[in-house]
Each structure stands twice: as structure tokens, then as C-alpha cells.
Amino acid sequence: MISIGKFSRTCQVSVKTLRLYDRLGLLKPAYIDETTSYRYYETDQLDTMIVIQRYKRFGFSLDEIKTMLDDLPADNTQKLILKLADLLRQKQELENTISDLQILIGHTERNSNMDKTVFENYMIDVIEHEPMPIYGLRREMGVGDYGIAFSELFEQLGEKGVQNIQLTGARYFDPDFDANASDIQIFAQVGKADANDTIEGGCVVHTVHKGAYSGLNEAYAAVVKWMETHDYEQTGAPYELYTKCGINQYPIRQWETDIYFPAKKK
CATH class of the missing domain: 1.10.1660.10 (Multidrug-efflux Transporter Regulator; Chain: A; Domain 2)
Incomplete structure (x- = not known):
């Protein structure tokens, strides 16, 4: 004893x-x-x-x-697997936060006005965007559901034998955004023959966000602020294209997301 x-x-x-x-x-x-x-x-x-x-x-x-x-040890396997997935998610979120902080430190070292720097990080332009054929899945989902949704999307594309897959992205239809449940369409750029939807072409206000997705809200805020001060109004669902991301083996600090707001001059 x-x-x-x-x-x-x-x-x-x-x-x-x-x-x-x-x-x-x-x-x-x-x-x-x-x-x-x-x-x-x-x-x-x-x-x-x-x-x-x-x-x-x-x-x-x-x-x-x-x-x-x-319980028997074997009965706990699923709980351990779920805990591992949760810890890996937390690890990714922490890495994203660290990346955002490093980027922000770099900006603030060059500009002492931190509040102003947030919006000066983004170059805003107005462009004519060509119609974009896409294959998409639209449903009510949260940001945390993207992994499962994209897996389902690529599974469907594989079953249909679609090979001409370009960039992936997401489009947001709700006027009010809820990170846990919003009307969202995730999609992949494809050829016209393989498309089940099209993002209409026309005038868009555009910017590029660099870094982790956790900072995308800053880019969206920068676009909206620019539109308000330059007398533009939104005419359609904003969308984003993941031009450089983890799928392409880019490190987080090099990720680039193009953001588009269909708009017109007031």
C-alpha cells in the first residue's frame, strides 16, 4: 500500500x-x-x-x-479522436493569430497610427469582372463548416469527372453575417460545361487580403468604408477567391484572398 x-x-x-x-x-x-x-x-x-x-x-x-x-479503453477512442481534431483546430487558430500579429507589427513599425494602418493595408480598386462559371454548394452553414463543405464539393466534382478546376471561393448572400449560420455558397471555378451556377460579371470593388482568414473582416471593413466614402453602393452578394492558400501549399503569411463587392456608383 x-x-x-x-x-x-x-x-x-x-x-x-x-x-x-x-x-x-x-x-x-x-x-x-x-x-x-x-x-x-x-x-x-x-x-x-x-x-x-x-x-x-x-x-x-x-x-x-x-x-x-x-468505460473500456477501446470505447474512448472516438472521444480521443474528436479531442485531437479540436486541439488541431485550436492550434491552427493560434497559428493564424500569431501570423496576423506578426503582419500587424510589421505594418505598425512603418506607421505609428495603428487605427489608420488597418485600412491603409488594403489597396482598393474598381474593376470590370468577367462572368465566372462555377460549380457551387449553397446552404446555411457556419465558417467552421467550410472544411466539410469543400470536401463534399470536391467529392461531387470527382464523381462528375470535372478536371478543369481553378480557384475556389465563397459567396455570402445574407445581409447580416452570422459566423455560425449564414446563407453561404462555397464554389470552385470550372469550365462552362461543368458549371451549375454563374457569378455575374460587371463592376466590382476589389481588394486583396494577405494572411490568415481570421483577418478577412478587416478587408471587408476596408472595402465598405471605401465604398461609403466614394459613393458606391453594393448591388450583389460579395464573394472571395482563395488565390493563394493552404491547398496550394502556401504558408499562412503568404495566403492571398481576393475580395469582390458587386457595386455601382450612387
């Missing part, structure tokens, strides 16, 4: 935490001395404690861990 003090030192966890685990039914002592109330643990409980610490490190709650300890 192992005393609670030795168990604490061995697993590098406080006695207070071990008592909490006892109250929660997460890890109960194998034996409690009735005279001294000292707690003792079996050697095999070291394995259980290591598993608890490991699951805590992965980000599982104590309630989740208690359920997982009651």
Missing part, C-alpha cells in the same frame, strides 16, 4: 487534489485507516492517476474523465 503523501509525491499532484478526486468518486483510496484517517492507495492506482493526468492535459473535464474511466 502507498500512503497519500507518497502517492502525491510520486504523481506530482497535491494531497488536496487527491481528496477532491475521492469526493468526486474519480479516484478513491483503497484503504482509509479508521484511527488516523490516513488514506492509502494500491500500486495499480498509480496507473489510474497517470491516465487522469493525461486526460486533464488533453483538456477533458473531470466529469468527462470519470465517465471515460468507467
